[in-house]
Amino acid sequence: MQGERRKFRREGEERRRDALVSAALDLISEGGPSAATVRAIAERAGVTPGLIRHYFQTKEELTREAYRALMHRMSSENAAVLEAAPADPMARLAAFVAAALRPPVVDPRSMGLWAGFLHQVRSDPAMAAIHAETYLGYRDLLQELIAALPGHNDPARLRTLAIACNGVIDGLWLEGCALPEAFAPGELEHIGLEAVGAILGLDLAASLPPAMPEETP
Amino acid sequence: MQGERRKFRREGEERRRDALVSAALDLISEGGPSAATVRAIAERAGVTPGLIRHYFQTKEELTREAYRALMHRMSSENAAVLEAAPADPMARLAAFVAAALRPPVVDPRSMGLWAGFLHQVRSDPAMAAIHAETYLGYRDLLQELIAALPGHNDPARLRTLAIACNGVIDGLWLEGCALPEAFAPGELEHIGLEAVGAILGLDLAASLPPAMPEETP
DNA sequence: CCTGTAATTATGCAAGTGTATAATTGAGGT
DNA sequence: ACCTCAATTATACACTTGCATAATTACAGG
Structure with a gap:
């Protein structure tokens, strides 16, 4: 029984x-x-x-769906800041960079997930396709933000700048996720704005729109 | 039988x-x-x-040893360039940055390994200790190279610069490993020198010592 | 040529893996 | 109130995994 x-x-x-x-x-x-x-x-x-x-149909299929969900979540979390951002191109870029370097985008758990999927992304074509949809789309969005700045219209130069800025953001994101306690609040965003600003020849840190006050329910 | x-x-x-x-x-x-x-x-x-x-004694012990070997290998591959580098601080830094952004340091297999170990590094204290020995040592080496530059003696500022430069290098390393075909030969090194140079206010690309001619056995 | 012993292989085991298939049962339509 | 059918559970299977232990054998020292 x-x-x-x-x-x-x-x-x-x-x-x-x-x-x-x-x-x-x-x-x-x-x-x-x-x-x-x-x-x-x-x-x-x-x-x-x-x-x-x-x-x-198989566990692999569930895994792919989970990876898609993760990448969508991370992209939206970062891009969401643009909805409330001002129209000024420098301010928009600054807001975007800063958002990429603070929670919830910076999150040790997300990094662990990202790393855990990495090998499958490289070996399974279906996973690679999901990667292309999301990750490269992210870089394109960054490139559009740079292109909106005054005086950036050479496509090849634009691509180089986007790659460099994306590299800075990725690297700092990684550092922030891996060693959260190594940075004072806001330090990582400031470093990111300084570095991206230096690459583009702008004072991005000065263009960062002030943070919205949190809702207090 | x-x-x-x-x-x-x-x-x-x-x-x-x-x-x-x-x-x-x-x-x-x-x-x-x-x-x-x-x-x-x-x-x-x-x-x-x-x-x-x-x-x-256990498979975990073998895994730890493998991680240690990987990290040692990657660190040495990058630091090796300093042995043949000139004495000029700018040239040394430039050589170091460039070496981090080309093979054999940039290598998809190394990235896969690094990512595969990441979760254990975060959950197993013994792995975390190995990480600290190697990874943080790498950042300190970078900080020493920056400190050797003229006019860099504020410790707090030095730390910030080292973190930012390390972030740029890590991020570009990741990009280069993940998308090797996305970059022309030398492009990644050039972007890295430009970005690190921008952060430090130097023209690093001009200081890169010429590449040694390859041995032709 | 022996002989000891540490390096190596062979075998076995309990637990865990993904998946296939059959048996149940919740809930909506009539 | 029934009846149907898909959603869900239960069970089983073949295979793999890490680990333990016993049996062998290569090789050095006498």
Whole structure:
């Protein structure tokens, strides 16, 4: 006798897929890719392992979906700042750079996830395609912000500048995620603005729009 | 009857440990951390799985040794350029930055390894200690190179500059490893010199000592 | 030529892996 | 109130993983 069968509630497909995807991301960020076993994911999502196969043909498919979700989340978190940013090109660029170098974009868990996926991104073509959609799109957005500055219209030069600025941002992002305690609040953003400004020959730090006061509910 | 027992040769402890460590590194760089199973490592090293337990108390210990070997290798590959570099501080810094942004330091396999280890580095204190020895030592070396420049003697300012330059180098290193085909030969080094130079207010690119002609055996 | 011993192999095991398939059951439509 | 069907659980399987232990064998010192 195996007692009683487990009770369950039916859910919409989207909610279950989301739950499984974020369970996978949570587990990878906590224990690395090897911690995201089918059984652990199911338990974290509050279902039994078999259900994963019902929504994803294979574990690899779930993994790809999780990577897509991660990259989308990180891109939006950074780009969101542009919605409330002023129209002035320098201020927009400064706001964008600063946003990339503070939470929630700077986050040790995100870096762990990013690193955990890296090898699959390099070996699985489907993962590489997801990477191209998001990561290169990010660099293009940065390039547009630079192109909007006065006096930047040589395409080749523009590309070089975008690569350099993207490199600075990536590198500092990495440093901030890896050694959060090594930087005073705001220090990383300031270094980033200084470095990107130096590359572009601008005083970006002076153009940073003042921070919005936090909501206090 | 199980046919004949496998023939073998006795080897010195150091050689066997080295062989096992580099087998592990090879496998991780090819197939990610999950590919470095005890059995696969043994086969790659030309021994049977049991021998690993003879030289390493646990697989985790072998993994730590492999990480240490990787970090040492990467640090030396970059620092080696200083031995043949001129005495002029600007030229030394330029040579160091450039060396960090071209092969063999820039190498997709190294990046894959680095990323594969990242989670263990963050969760295992022993790995974190190895990280501290090597990575932070790298940043200190960079800071020394900057301190040797004329007119850099404020310690706090020095630290900030070292962090920023290290960030630029790391970021561009990452870009170069991830997208090797995105850069023309020498382009990444040039961007790096320009960016670091901009941060420090120097024309580093002009100070780069000419490349040694390759040996042609 | 022995002989000891440490290096190496062989074998086994319990736990964990992804996946396939069959059995149940929640919930909406009529 | 029934009935249907998809959502969900349960079970099983073949394989892999790290590790332990016992059996062998290469090689140095006498």
